[in-house]
Amino acid sequence: MVSQGRKIIMNLYRRVAFTATDRKKLMAGLWAALSAVVAQPVQAVDFAFSGFATVGFAQSDQEYNYQRFVNKQGTFKRDSMFGIQMDAKLDNEFGVTVQGKLAPALNNDQDVEATITRAFLSWRPTNDWLVRIGRLHAPVYLNSEHLDVGVTYDFARLPAEVYASVPSTDADGIYVAKTWNVDDSEVTLNGYWASAKMPYRYYFRDNVPPLLSSGAYFVSTRQSARGLILTVQQDDNIFMVGAHDIDTKIFGNLLMPTSYPYVNLLPGVGYYQTANLLPGPGVLSVDNFRSQAYFMAADMRVGQGFRVVGEYVRSVVPVAAGPDSQGGYLALLKPIGAWTPYVSLARLVSMSRTRDMYNKVNGNTLPSKYFGSDLINAAQRAGADGIIAYDQSTWAIGTSYRINPTSKLKAEWAQTRTGDMSQFIDVPPGGTSGKQVINVFSLSYNVVF
Amino acid sequence: MNTTLKLISLAVSSALACAQVHADEIVVIGNGNVPKMDAATVQKVYTGKFTSVSGVSVTPVGLKPGTATRNRFLQDFLNQDEEKYTAYWTVRRYIGKGAPPTELASAVDVINYVKNTPGALGYIIEAELTPGLNVIARR
Numbered sequence: 078m079v080s081q082g083r084k085i086i087m088n089l090y091r092r093v094a095f096t097a098t099d100r101k102k103l104m105a106g107l108w109a110a111l112s113a114v115v116a117q118p119v120q121a122v123d124f125a126f127s128g129f130a131t132v133g134f135a136q137s138d139q140e141y142n143y144q145r146f147v148n149k150q151g152t153f154k155r156d157s158m159f160g161i162q163m164d165a166k167l168d169n170e171f172g173v174t175v176q177g178k179l180a181p182a183l184n185n186d187q188d189v190e191a192t193i194t195r196a197f198l199s200w201r202p203t204n205d206w207l208v209r210i211g212r213l214h215a216p217v218y219l220n221s222e223h224l225d226v227g228v229t230y231d232f233a234r235l236p237a238e239v240y241a242s243v244p245s246t247d248a249d250g251i252y253v254a255k256t257w258n259v260d261d262s263e264v265t266l267n268g269y270w271a272s273a274k275m276p277y278r279y280y281f282r283d284n285v286p287p288l289l290s291s292g293a294y295f296v297s298t299r300q301s302a303r304g305l306i307l308t309v310q311q312d313d314n315i316f317m318v319g320a321h322d323i324d325t326k327i328f329g330n331l332l333m334p335t336s337y338p339y340v341n342l343l344p345g346v347g348y349y350q351t352a353n354l355l356p357g358p359g360v361l362s363v364d365n366f367r368s369q370a371y372f373m374a375a376d377m378r379v380g381q382g383f384r385v386v387g388e389y390v391r392s393v394v395p396v397a398a399g400p401d402s403q404g405g406y407l408a409l410l411k412p413i414g415a416w417t418p419y420v421s422l423a424r425l426v427s428m429s430r431t432r433d434m435y436n437k438v439n440g441n442t443l444p445s446k447y448f449g450s451d452l453i454n455a456a457q458r459a460g461a462d463g464i465i466a467y468d469q470s471t472w473a474i475g476t477s478y479r480i481n482p483t484s485k486l487k488a489e490w491a492q493t494r495t496g497d498m499s500q501f502i503d504v505p506p507g508g509t510s511g512k513q514v515i516n517v518f519s520l521s522y523n524v525v526f
Numbered sequence: 527m528n529t530t531l532k533l534i535s536l537a538v539s540s541a542l543a544c545a546q547v548h549a550d551e552i553v554v555i556g557n558g559n560v561p562k563m564d565a566a567t568v569q570k571v572y573t574g575k576f577t578s579v580s581g582v583s584v585t586p587v588g589l590k591p592g593t594a595t596r597n598r599f600l601q602d603f604l605n606q607d608e609e610k611y612t613a614y615w616t617v618r619r620y621i622g623k624g625a626p627p628t629e630l631a632s633a634v635d636v637i638n639y640v641k642n643t644p645g646a647l648g649y650i651i652e653a654e655l656t657p658g659l660n661v662i663a664r665r
């Protein structure tokens with residue numbers, strides 16, 4: 078079924094593939110449309126301004142960083158952000174939306190960065206069709222289009238096991254939606270074609286002189302994605318399925334390894350060559366690859382006032398060191414007045430090929446009697462750190478408290494247990510991300526205005 | 527004679543009560559070019575799902591949150607309360623599907639806007655109706 082889906086997506090891609098000329102035409106068209114907008118008399122345009130903010134604090138019981146920022150000292154950087162949005166309604170068919178956001182940068186761990194997260198022209202020729210051209214957040218998950226706006230959902234933090242395993246981001250392109258009303262249900266088919274710069278973050282636990290220093294590295298990539306998402310909404314119940322085809326191009330020196338060759342020194346003794354500076358036949362790596370992501374989700378009322386939410390994503394990546402994984406979560410919520418307590422269980426696991434590769438490289442140690450063993454062992458651990466591998470589960474219990482229709486307080490306690498590894502952990506020097514237990518307490522205030 | 531008076535008195539008070547009930551009813555008014563519509567269509571217009579009705583581009587306006595008329599309109603036509611309606615539009619706004627209907631301060635503002643804006647529709651209570659207004663829906 079997965080391969081059939083992949084064939085369908087790839088055929089679709091071939092039929093509508095954008096060439097560089099097409100992209101130029103698209104950008105020229107967008108520019109012409111935006112120029113037309115600017116040329117409209119100001120009094121003819123209906124402007125609406127709004128904003129959103131989250132002040133979120135998270136603290137764990139571990140010294141190392143989890144999910145980039147969360148540690149024993151506590152942080153506001155994991156969840157806090159501020160954004161403003163302008164909606165300009167030109168007439169009943171055309172509109173322009175621009176949104177800016179202030180949040181921790183995606184390409185380093187130090188800066189807070191202001192970015193344009195939405196900038197698009199929308200065209201609604203009829204009630205059933207909506208075409209948007211420009212920068213939007215691709216509708217990958219149930220909450221991905223509005224995940225920055227904490228008021229719109231009850232979880233203190235959307236499970237990283239789904240929302241960070243195949244990160245969705247603001248991407249430039251074309252988004253088309255067609256809606257059908259069938260009895261009491263509303264059926265929407267979304268299609269998009271977009272591309273975005275998206276950094277991959279790696280954390281190397283050890284110094285490997287002269288190859289690299291311990292710490293976080295951000296590899297610049299450009300992802301071009303196409304996808305189809307079918308959503309069925311009936312009353313308050315939502316069902317979603319989606320398929321996405323993604324081309325990833327990696328820039329810079331840190332390419333993605335396809336395999337680390339094993340260098341035999343003596344029978345039973347050897348090492349994995351994880352860098353071309355080490356003796357060996359050479360590391361095979363790629364600077365681009367094509368992957369697919371398949372997604373399904375449901376948000377249902379199940380009686381007695383309970384609500385069940387579940388999402389599942391399977392990311393099919395042909396490179397063993399890539400995020401070839403499956404993740405999902407299931408949550409039970411019970412609104413009681415202004416309170417919405419919930420429990421959730423999430424799981425993210427890389428496919429066995431990726432975990433095996435990680436375990437072999439991470440677990441191989443060259444005895445210290447061999448010359449250069451310290452460097453080679455550190456390089457092997459760095460090689461393991463260069464594999465995007467996950468094996469973790471998270472239990473969470475939390476609640477949101479609605480202060481009024483435009484603001485919420487949220488609190489959550491979550492316990493994450495790792496199996497063999499987790500790339501969400503910044504492993505301390507000489508340490509491991511396997512067999513860890515991390516308790517995280519989160520508290521946030523979320524508001525729209 | 528006494529019985530006749532009682533019957534007349536009962537009829538008059540019933541009529542007054544009935545008129546009182548109607549006077550409190552929510553009515554949806556539209557500019558002259560806006561067609562009549564049923565409650566389901568009004569709901570789709572106020573939730574942004576319809577931007578045109580029978581080929582006419584429509585622009586809904588509402589009253590500020592917290593007003594009794596708005597609360598009754600949300601309940602009667604959208605089967606929602608303020609909280610659910612605000613939450614709905616918060617999501618819709620931030621997924622890039624438009625902004626909620628413009629909110630005006632009073633019934634007089636609604637009437638003036640609707641009268642002067644082709645495609646506009648708004649809601650008021652029956653007692654606020656003035657001659658010549660195009661009532662397009664009531665419950």
